Amino acid sequence: xxxxxxxxxxxxxxxxxxxxxxxxPLKSYAVHDLHNVGVVRSSSAPSSPAATLxxxxxxxxAVGAGWTLLAPPTAYAIALLAVLVPxxxxxxxxxxxxxxxxxxxxxxxxxxxxxYSDFDERQFNQVKRALRRAIENARPPGRGLDLAVA
Numbered sequence: 001x002x003x004x005x006x007x008x009x010x011x012x013x014x015x016x017x018x019x020x021x022x023x024x025p026l027k028s029y030a031v032h033d034l035h036n037v038g039v040v041r042s043s044s045a046p047s048s049p050a051a052t053l054x055x056x057x058x059x060x061x062a063v064g065a066g067w068t069l070l071a072p073p074t075a076y077a078i079a080l081l082a083v084l085v086p087x088x089x090x091x092x093x094x095x096x097x098x099x100x101x102x103x104x105x106x107x108x109x110x111x112x113x114x115x116y117s118d119f120d121e122r123q124f125n126q127v128k129r130a131l132r133r134a135i136e137n138a139r140p141p142g143r144g145l146d147l148a149v150a
Contacts, residue, residue: 003015006133007129007131009123009126010022011118012116014127014130014134016137017030017031017032019031019115021116029108031131031135033109034107034108035107036106038106039104039128040104041100041102041103042101042117056086060082101119101124102118102121102124104124104127
């Protein structure tokens with residue numbers, strides 16, 4: 001039996017028999033065992049306020065300790081770090097939070113699984129269409145009406 005490839009990308013391969021996630025670890029799902037495949041709109045995970053607070057407290061403590069011991073240019077440099085380090089922790093999470101992703105969910109051999117997720121809508125839709133074609137072609141051919149001519 002020939003293997004038909006519906007989609008081949010950097011992270012996913014969809015064939016007529018398998019849905020393969022390239023990654024570590026490599027995951028593969030048999031197409032004929034996928035049921036109730038659906039799309040869910042996801043949001044990115046929020047940043048940890050505790051981690052940001054810990055970094056900010058550490059840099060403020062460093063500025064406080066260095067302010068009396070160091071010359072003004074060095075103290076100003078440390079004060080600048082006290083402002084930039086927490087910003088460097090917070091800004092990427094704000095940028096990532098604004099984007100919402102897409103996820104393919106399914107029931108695979110009795111378990112709920114997330115097959116695929118992506119923030120790029122175009123690539124996600126290509127994978128979704130390829131999986132839909134693979135599932136449709138994996139179904140057994142429909143039986144005719146088996147009508148007898150009278």
